[in-house]
Amino acid sequence: MFEDRADAGRKLGKKLLKYKKDNPVVLALPRGGVEVGYEVAKILKSSLEVLVVRKLGAPHNREFAIGAITEDNVIFIDEDTINSLNIPQKTLEDAIAIEKKELKRRVNYYRKGKKIKSLKNKTVIIVDDGLATGATAKAAIPYVKTKKTKKIVFATPVSARDSLEKIKKMVDNTISVITTEYLSSISEYYRYFPQTQDVNVVILLDKSK
Template sequence: MNRFRDRRDAGRRLGARLDRFRGRDVIVLGLPRGGVPVAAEVAAMLDAPLDVILVRKLGLPFQPEVAMGAIAEGGIRYLDQDLIRNCGVTDPELAEVEAAEWRVLEAREAALRPGRRRLALAGRTVIIVDDGIATGATARVACRAARDLGAAHIVLAAPVASGDTLATIVEADEIVCVSTPTVFRAVGEHYEHFGQTTDAEVVAALDEAVSRISGRHPEGRRP
């Protein structure tokens, strides 16, 4: 099994696969929280701006770890209608889960972007990064959100992913992945250290990226 030491190691190895984007007009977006340390390494290697794209999984009411869909900033939603139907999820149950996750998403935006506006994506190449792709629900809705926000070209990137899942993702213009193991059960199995990322770590990564870009543009202009 191709394992990563931690998310930073995974980000460096993923960044090497994305080197062709160095010096180009790209924005790197990390999926909070675990995708942000990976994205931060990628952004640093490409010397690109870093932001988050806020997505929340919609878990089954009786099995929250299983995604029946996802929502993203900008009012974007994706639903796995086959799973919802097969599991007998009712409209009121779906509405309750979705309302709760919208509240969390709004709170997360306030926590992760304190006093900071979302980077403009219109006309840009956007690299969306997560620490791994299992069901693909959050990845798909993130790509849809980026497209809705005007991204011209979307690259979905992850250190590890289920090959079967990647074959179903049509929302990205291209997909870059370091490892697609034949047997894929959980993202964490492919890391030696896979601790939970905190909001404070996400904010620190975003602040560091702003300082890096500001150093390149001393007048304070954002790319």
């Protein structure tokens, strides 16, 4: 159990100390992942960047991910889930269109529309505040792979074991402070888990410079 995202970030950062010598880039997934990533970056004395990823929610439950979209139009679609729920193609296309607009808004707000700094030949540590279905990570990782990085690590305070096993096949290493067989809600592992606001993301990014 973590007190909050900052506490989770400090505990995660300690598990990532072996990467400090690599001068890594911490690539946080907003919004909650930025609070965690900020603490990780402080411990590793590394730069903090934000990669905007938007979850594609199921029509009956927006919190249940059926895919995700990230910058440069990298899209992950969970075909098995979409087929099992009989989600029409038009519904999926509409969801993607909506999230593309929100993604653009956040990029403009967080980075004033600028691209992420070059990740070429860098060790990149992707950080989120939890891994449930893994949809956002499955969109983020292919994006990072296009940047000719040296090494990719996925790190999170808490994860569902089956999702983490799938992510392991996509990256060089994974780090999870707590791994559980069943993860119904990431918030269950935090005493204090309010929604991170856009303004807090910008404040932390500015403080990390």
